[in-house]
Amino acid sequence: MTTVRAALQRGMQQLAQANTAKQDDTSRLDAQLLLAHVMGIERALLYAYPERELTAEQEAQFFALIARRARGEPVAYLLGHKEFYGLDFIVDHRVLIPRPETELLVEVALQQIRTRLSGGQTPIVADIGTGSGVIPITLAVEEPRLPYLYACDISAEALEVARLNCERHHVASRIRLLQGDLLAPLPEPVDVLTANLPYVGTEEMAQLAPDVLAYEPHLALFSGPKGLALLYRLLDEAQQSATLKKDGVILLEIGYQQREPLQRYLHEHWPQATLTVLRDYAGWERVLQIAI
Secondary structure: OOEHHHHHHHHHHHHHHOOOOOOHHHHHHHHHHHHHHHHOOOOHHHHHOOOOEOOHHHHHHHHHHHHHHHOOOOHHHHHOEEEEOOEEEEOOOOOOOOOHHHHHHHHHHHHHHHHHHHOOOOOOEEEEOOOOOHHHHHHHHHOOOOOOEEEEEOOHHHHHHHHHHHHHOOOOOOEEEEEOOOOOOOOOOEEEEEEOOOOEOHHHHHHOOHHHHHHOOHHHOEOOOOOOHHHHHHHHHHHHOOOEEEEEEEEEEOOOOOHHHHHHHHHHHOOOOEEEEEEOOOOOEEEEEEEO
16 A cells, blocks of 8 residues: 555656646645645645555545646646635636735725725625635625625636635625626626736736646636736726716726736726725735725
């Protein structure tokens, strides 16, 4: 029988040989995560009991996952879940894998929501392009004073994943899932509008990591040559409709080169809007806050 130590060593070697990871530490972490997942234990226990033997079924499952990872399939899809803002979310090929930089968008949204709550207002909140639902679900969990939030997506498959995550975090009664294009599904004006829309340009396709390009849904990644098409369209819809209440705010996650074109666009099409740009922990301009 194969021991934990031997399985990890062989798994790390296979990943390193496949060039899945550029660093040994990443190969090691991937192998640890996959083996802990197969065995149903915490990762730390792998090294607490290195001579523990795997069952034949566990060994087969582990090396099947290693083979898929060696071909480039993201670890989050292999595990079926991903942590975001301290919460665990179901993810699969129907949705984009949550990124840690999106936590900034959640933090800014919580500030906006809590400012309104402190002022005696219960804000209406909506997330556009919700995917797996990490943004509205995290907001609902972190701020139980919100009676309900809207979560919109054009993809019925993505909304099914969001529904599972709503149930997982016990907020299904408070998250209203709506299928449709951008702002069209919203039934009422909102105070806080969040959106982590696709913002990668099709011309940047070759710059993406191979596992992202090959496995994550392109519908959730790309938005025209410069990645701005959906952002422009969302701003147009918000400006031309009654989607936002007076003193409402839009919070957009943006790419590192998109602040200037979006500022120009807003200056021309929505001159009364006030813009604030916030940087993520890596120093990149990440969230565009638009106050009306």
